[in-house]
Ligand SMILES: O=C(CO)[C@H](O)[C@H](O)COP(=O)(O)O
């Protein structure tokens with residue numbers, strides 16, 4: 584069996600939208616394409632919708648990780664499943680019926696995750712942890728790329744990894760916001776195995792190399808919890 588490696592999910596929030604095809608090609612070695620759907624209500628910003636997800640599906644074979652930052656995702660999750668999302672994550676702060684959404688995602692053959700804002704404690708996962716494939720922990724308040732990593736997230740990552748361990752749950756933990764070469768090893772060592780990076784990847788001169796570098800720098804951190 585090959586050794587586990589950190590999965591890297593570049594966020595196209597920081598891509599050059601006028602050259603999105605070129606930027607998707609540059610990250611063809613990534614593990615996911617992270618698509619930040621924001622509705623201008625749940626977040627102060629308005630970004631991508633279903634058509635962007637469809638366009639990414641046509642342009643790339645990399646699995647699509649759709650991060651829904653919308654109020655009432657219950658109403659719109661099916662649009663993103665139909666558009667070709669491979670992983671869909673919904674905020675526990677926004678979902679009316681999170682278990683129903685997770686079932687809908689699984690019924691469509693996709694993977695399901697729930698997201699916690701920095702201000703939401705890990706215990707909010709208590710009744711849903713067993714039902715999801717991934718927990719996404721925000722390490723910035725959602726809305727924008729390029730913000731600074733909130734340090735308290737490190738403790739929350741460890742808490743969620745411990746919860747998963749105690750329950751014997753095989754869980755992906757993704758961390759989103761302010762992750763870069765400077766902190767990726769610590770983030771992973773705390774218990775993460777998927778990292779989102781927007782400005783770190785697309786702000787670099789060579790996005791393809793930055794994906795490989797983040798994976799390389801982060802992977803040693805897996806040994807801390809993934810024995
Ligand atoms: O969900 C998000 C913001 O709400 C983005 O995925 C996140 O901020 C990534 O950008 P960066 O790596 O530049 O912080």
Ligand SMILES: [Fe+2]
Nearest residue numbers: 594619650759
């Ligand atoms: Fe995101």
